Amino acid sequence: MDPVEVVLGGLEALIDYVAYHILTCLIPAFLLAGAIVSFLSRDVIIRYLGVESRKYISYPLASVTGTFIAACSCTVIPIVSGLYKKGSSIAPAFIILWVTPAANILALTYTGVILGLDMAIVRLIAAISTAAIVGLAMSSTFRREEASRRFPPTSIAKGRIIESKGLLLIILLAITLLAPNYVGGLSLHKILPEYIYLGNPYIFKVEVFLILIIATLIYAYKSFSRDEVYSWLHETWWFIKMIFPLLLLGVFIVGVVGKLIPREVVESYLGGSSILSCFLATLIGALSYFATMTEAPFVRMLIGLGMGKGPALGLLLAGPGESLPNWLALARVFGVRKAAVYIVVTVAISTIAAYIAGNTIWKI
Helix, strand or coil: CCHHHHHHHHHHHHHHHHHHHHHHHHHHHHHHHHHHHHHCCHHHHHHHHCCCCCHHHHHHHHHHHHHCCCCCHHHHHHHHHHHHHHCCCHHHHHHHHHHHHHHCHHHHHHHHHHHCHHHHHHHHHHHHHHHHHHHHHHHHHCHHHHHCCCCCHHHCCCCCCCCHHHHHHHHHHHHHHHHHHHHHCCCHHHCCCHHHHCCCHHHHHHHHHHHHHHHHHHHHHHHCCHHHHHHHHHHHHHHHHHHHHHHHHHHHHHHHHHHHCCHHHHHHCCCCCCHHHHHHHHHHHHHCCCCCCCHHHHHHHHHHCCCCHHHHHHHHHHHHHCCHHHHHHHHHHHCHHHHHHHHHHHHHHHHHHHHHHHCCCCCC
């Protein structure tokens, strides 16, 4: 293959990522992560999600929380690392990291529309039922390190989780992150004049984002002192410089790899629901980058070409929940060992879940 075409593939992926995901996804995610670190009570996080918290409380709480965050793998990393930095135990943090991209409400809704209600329901059940495995694997592997993060009982006060002004800021940032994703894809041409969004749903998505982010920044300027704002932006910058460069590098590499792998070869090995086809589909998803909801049309295309529903589920689980950019960012933020364990565990459980579902629920 022409080397120029390969490089252009990487550049195209990078340009697409910068154009469609940085403004409305990563910026509010980084600001939200910084706000979590700056304004959320460390003591309360430790009490409900920390090392000393009870698993039957922290694990379900983390799983349910993940389903309400409409974000892909790279977008949720800043949020999860903010919780971990603030005092969350490794298990709840990585449960949120797993469940959020694999089974958030927005992705599930779109999956149901594109691939059918059965696929959406099985995707949700698979992600939630395997979340505890992710948590147990991470906590067991790194139990000694987690023990060093224990806090004396006297330090875990029963105060407020957050002041009201900080809570409102986090809510505004969460709306700024979620609302454009929910509103941007609606058939707005039926209720809005075309000149508002120029006939382009993405233009309207950006307009919604700009209105919300400006309102949020105005609120922050009027409600917080200069030192509080500085602390918030300082924490936000920490996440940006740690994660953002590696995300760009990873997206470029994914684009290059996409040009190098012949489509015919991939299609030939994804038929049926054998353990090999499920593993290959999961591996393709784990290496590729999918923004939230983009995995469903890709899977529909492959199903039309002969991919089985079992492998389709594996790709739906691992696709948005994993990616090469995600691997690099996780290794940078949490360390290579934690990233490696998480990747191996999630690829394994996605493969097994896909194989079981493909040979029971969708068995021909």
